[in-house]
Structure formats: structure tokens, C-alpha cells
Amino acid sequence: MSTIPAFSFTTVSSLVSEPGAASRLGQLVAERFPGVRRILIVTDAGFLRTGLVETPRLSLEQQGMHVAVFSEVVADPPEDVVLTAVEFARDHDTELVIGLGGGSSMDVAKLVAVLANNTQALQQMYGIGKVTGQRLPLIQVPTTAGTGSEVTNIAIVTTGETTKMGVVSPQLYADVAVLDAALTLGLPPVVTAATGIDAMVHAIEAYTSKHKKNPLSDMLAKQALSLLSANLVKACENGRDLAVRQAMLLGACLAGQAFSNAPVAAVHALAYPIGGIYHVAHGLSNSLVLPHVLRFNLPQAAGHYAELAGIVVPHASGSEEARAQALIVAMQQIAKITGIETTLQQVGITEQDLDRLADDAMLQTRLLGNNPREVTREDARAIYAAAL
Numbered sequence: 379m380s381t382i383p384a385f386s387f388t389t390v391s392s393l394v395s396e397p398g399a400a401s402r403l404g405q406l407v408a409e410r411f412p413g414v415r416r417i418l419i420v421t422d423a424g425f426l427r428t429g430l431v432e433t434p435r436l437s438l439e440q441q442g443m444h445v446a447v448f449s450e451v452v453a454d455p456p457e458d459v460v461l462t463a464v465e466f467a468r469d470h471d472t473e474l475v476i477g478l479g480g481g482s483s484m485d486v487a488k489l490v491a492v493l494a495n496n497t498q499a500l501q502q503m504y505g506i507g508k509v510t511g512q513r514l515p516l517i518q519v520p521t522t523a524g525t526g527s528e529v530t531n532i533a534i535v536t537t538g539e540t541t542k543m544g545v546v547s548p549q550l551y552a553d554v555a556v557l558d559a560a561l562t563l564g565l566p567p568v569v570t571a572a573t574g575i576d577a578m579v580h581a582i583e584a585y586t587s588k589h590k591k592n593p594l595s596d597m598l599a600k601q602a603l604s605l606l607s608a609n610l611v612k613a614c615e616n617g618r619d620l621a622v623r624q625a626m627l628l629g630a631c632l633a634g635q636a637f638s639n640a641p642v643a644a645v646h647a648l649a650y651p652i653g654g655i656y657h658v659a660h661g662l663s664n665s666l667v668l669p670h671v672l673r674f675n676l677p678q679a680a681g682h683y684a685e686l687a688g689i690v691v692p693h694a695s696g697s698e699e700a701r702a703q704a705l706i707v708a709m710q711q712i713a714k715i716t717g718i719e720t721t722l723q724q725v726g727i728t729e730q731d732l733d734r735l736a737d738d739a740m741l742q743t744r745l746l747g748n749n750p751r752e753v754t755r756e757d758a759r760a761i762y763a764a765a766l
């Protein structure tokens with residue numbers, strides 16, 4: 379029997395998975411944070427327009443709480459949005475922050491919680507373990523099943539035209555993550571597909587993470603893939619099925635817990651430049667390069683991929699290599715069935731762009747270091763060429 383490698387594992391301290399839970403958010407807050415009266419909800423304008431903020435807001439107000447809503451979060455939030463949100467939180471004497479939205483809203487909520495009653499500047503927090511102070515109580519309520527941001531300790535901020543910085547710190551783990559699929563019923567199929575595939579990538583990359591793979595993240599990754607692979611296409615075909623949506627939300631959350639401890643790798647490293655330069659959404663960027671990175675990784679990762687094939691394509695048989703290939707084909711099939719773009723050309727990328735993409739991907743050293751197989755610049759370019 380092989381020795382279990384030393385590892386550590388951290389996640390949020392409390393998780394509530396329950397359709398309709400957002401409608402009793404006030405009760406959840408009152409139970410866990412008695413005496414807290416002034417709440418800030420961080421969201422984006424699009425989600426505010428759906429009207430779905432009203433039920434949790436009302437539930438908080440019914441507990442006698444004062445609720446302020448900051449709805450200026452945008453995708454890939456720049457520094458000034460974060461700082462505006464912090465000012466807003468201070469102006470309202472915020473005692474507790476609720477992130478209600480996709481990854482961007484939850485990332486901004488994390489930063490508001492650590493910045494609002496802290497003298498440390500945002501710029502001093504970039505990097506790993508740089509946050510010095512304590513944060514305000516923080517609750518995360520995702521409205522997409524993808525990023526897993528509700529259970530991760532990272533927040534990404536856009537600092538320049540295409541550059542991004544990350545704050546990674548234990549304080550960014552929320553006190554409570556609330557998974558309520560009722561908030562995700564209206565997501566269009568293409569968003570459901572891309573964010574769902576992103577969550578599957580989190581599980582796959584966590585399972586093959588080079589240095590921090592561990593038994594807990596493995597268990598979570600497998601359960602996440604089981605839920606996501608069984609429900610993703612169904613969620614795209616019938617977005618109003620609450621049970622299917624709840625399974626997706628839980629799958630994405632478990633994958634988030636897995637990759638927060640066994641980090642993602644080359645799929646994300648190669649996806650980031652596609653998002654940064656061409657403003658392709660995160661989930662779709664990952665989906666576009668996924669099969670080609672997995673194929674590149676086969677010499678080192680076929681064994682692990684074959685194990686995951688047992689979950690995603692249970693009927694797969696034959697050699698380890700054949701089962702690993704079956705996993706890759708299955709992931710391509712999901713993208714195809716759901717109708718999202720499958721080639722770089724479909725999102726406007728041409729042969730001339732490949733060098734710049736490869737150069738930018740090589741800057742993602744933190745992610746590339748987690749990949750089961752070493753990626754050179756030539757490899758990165760070849761993977762993009764295959765994905766063209």
C-alpha cells in the first residue's frame with residue numbers, strides 16, 4: 379500500500395445546500411450572527427434586474443436588519459469597482475457582507491469583507507497570504523453553478539488592460555456558503571453549459587494536481603464529477619428542473635472545495651489569455667482548450683483520467699489509455715450537445731494570435747506548476763493550434 383502524502387485541507391466552516399434557502403437567509407444570519415443588524419449585499423446589475431434579490435432582502439428585513447445593496451459589480455472586476463464597493467460598505471456601517479451572484483460578485487464580497495474595517499490597502503494584499511487583518515462576517519450565495527468561488531480563498535481583480543492579480547488568503551474563506559438552486563433557474567443554456575464545464579475542469583484538474591493532490595480533494599472531485607456529468611446536459615435541456623439545478627450547484631461547490639486545496643493547472647493557464655485578450659467568458663475559455671490539454675497530458679495522467687472515466691463514462695472499457703481517451707471524448711460531446719463554441723476560430727481567434735496566446739500562457743507559472751506534465755512554450759502553442 380502506498381503512503382498517504384502529508385497534506386492540509388481547508389474550506390468554509392459551514393455549508394447549507396437547500397432549494398429555497400435564500401428565502402430564509404434572514405433566519406440563517408440571525409442564528410449564526412446574533413446582534414448583527416447592518417447587512418451589505420454585493421451583486422451585479424444584471425442579477426438585480428432579475429428581481430431575485432428581493433426574497434433574500436425581505437427575509438433579512440423581516441429579522442429587523444437594515445439591508446444595503448451594492449449592484450455595480452462587473453465581470454472581471456477592476457480595482458475601482460472593489461474600492462467603490464468598500465466605500466459603499468463603510469458609508470453604510472456594514473457589519474456583515476453577503477456575496478450574491480457569480481464568481482465576480484463573490485470575489486468582490488470577499489475583498490469588501492477584508493477591506494471595509496481594515497487599514498491595509500488592496501495593493502498590499504495581492505499574492506499569497508498577504509492579508510493581515512480580520513474580516514467582517516461573510517456569507518456567499520452563488521447564482522451560477524461553476525466557479526465554486528463560494529468555497530475558495532481567492533479573489534481575482536483586473537489591474538490593467540488585460541492583467542489580473544489575485545488575493546489568496548485564509549481570511550477569504552466565507553463563514554457560510556448557501557446553495558439555493560432557485561436562484562439559478564433562469565440561467566440560459568449556454569451559460570449553464572460553459573460554467574458547468576468549468577466546474578468539471580476544476581474537478582479534473584484537482585484530481586491530477588501535481589503537488590497538492592490529496593485524499594479529501596480526490597473524494598470531492600469524484601463526487602463533483604458524478605453530480606455534474608449526470609446533470610449538466612439535463613440542466614441545459616430543462617433549466618427549470620430544481621433538483622437538477624441543485625445537483626449542479628452542489629457539484630460546482632464540491633469541485634470548488636477540491637481545487638481550493640489541490641489547485642487547477644494547464645487548462646486554466648491556457649484559458650486565462652483567451653479570456654484576458656479576447657474577453658471570452660471564463661467557462662467557455664476553459665472548454666475550448668480542455669480536450670487538447672487533456673490529450674497533451676495523457677503520457678503522465680492517463681491513469682487518473684481512466685479513473686475519472688469510470689465516473690463520467692461508466693461504460694468505457696479497454697486499456698487505461700482507451701478509457702482516458704473516452705473521458706476526453708465525453709467532455710467534447712458535452713460541449714457539442716450543449717451547442718457552445720468548440721474552436722478558437724469560432725470566438726474570433728486566428729493563426730496570427732497563437733504566439734501571443736502562448737507567450738501569455740507561459741506567464742501563468744503558478745498554474746502550470748500544478749500540471750501533471752511540464753508545458754513548454756512550444757507545447758502551449760501546439761495546444762492552441764490544435765484548438766484552433
Ligand SMILES: [Zn+2]
Pocket residue numbers: 525576577580646660664
Ligand atoms: Zn475555472
